[in-house]
């Protein structure tokens with residue numbers, strides 16, 4: 001049985017909340033089919049190392065490049081009504097979510113690209129709207145809030161520009177706490193939050209970045225982005241005929257670096273160290289930093305749109321805490337419980353959280 005098929009009390013509550021509006025009988029989407037290409041191989045500075053298994057290689061890469069991220073539910077299972085039944089809109093079940101969070105500290109985790117900003121062809125132009133920024137500022141005023149992104153931490157900070165947030169860049173491999181505090185937060189001995197589990201890989205990442213730049217420059221539309229502990233090879237603007245040659249170039253480089261591995265995002269190949277660290281681990285690290293390591297009094301809300309966010313959704317499911325929300329218009333294989341269609345719905349959801357918090361903390365003025 002996969003995590004996806006586990007029916008928790010939270011799922012049951014949600015089903016009750018939305019069943020009335022949907023008449024068809026539910027069909028569960030097929031289980032997540034993410035090819036397992038890694039195996040645990042000892043540890044490096046306390047962090048488990050993974051190794052890449054041989055096989056499939058470029059053909060499997062091309063399949064993943066064609067698939068959306070996370071993988072779309074197969075057309076034969078694509079009954080949107082049943083998918084929505086199991087992954088309802090977080091806006092439609094907002095009151096239910098609040099009810100489940102009763103008495104707990106909400107902590108907000110947000111992916112950046114595709115969640116706070118729309119997906120655009122040029123990664124350097126993925127700006128948030130002013131409205132989103134204002135809402136984010138208000139969210140951080142009321143709840144501990146973290147941005148968890150595949151981007152390098154400085155870059156995502158430059159888009160968001162809010163010093164009161166936690167930032168986990170490079171898919172969680174570069175974590176830093178707020179440099180400006182809005183309100184006193186429960187902390188871990190008041191120590192500054194900072195963690196870079198892959199720092200020893202930095203020289204290698206710089207070296208591979210230069211090689212990839214050189215090797216891919218002849219592929220029109222390809223773009224290599226240095227995200228510090230992770231490198232992104234973008235193919236959104238590459239003609240599909242050139243995807244295989246591009247993947248082959250990346251594979252040849254990667255073959256020279258067995259300590260690096262490849263993951264897939266939205267029209268992007270991501271190269272990262274083989275340490276067992278991801279957005280899910282970053283979420284756990286941040287909860288611990290906030291003092292909620294072994295606490296039932298916390299309700300994490302994680303919102304993301306990409307396959308890499310699934311690691312965080314899985315962590316929440318296995319902890320049985322909080323909720324994962326996938327940003328997607330189409331049925332996708334996910335461990336998230338709820339959905340939002342796009343960044344504008346994310347903004348609406350966050351705004352409602354702010355308004356609820358404001359209204360629930362207003363004390364009546366004496367006459």
Ligand SMILES: O=P(O)(O)OC[C@H]1O[C@H](O[C@H]2O[C@H](CO)[C@@H](O)[C@H](O)[C@H]2O)[C@H](O)[C@@H](O)[C@@H]1O
Pocket residue numbers: 111112113114118119120121122123124126148149150151225227232234236265266267268270306308
């Ligand atoms: O974890 P995220 O914050 O979602 O970062 C993942 C990658 O996001 C960016 O690429 C994606 O968004 C771009 C801008 O909309 C788009 O052009 C690209 O096709 C998407 O894959 C970022 O540029 C990457 O470095 C991140 O790894």
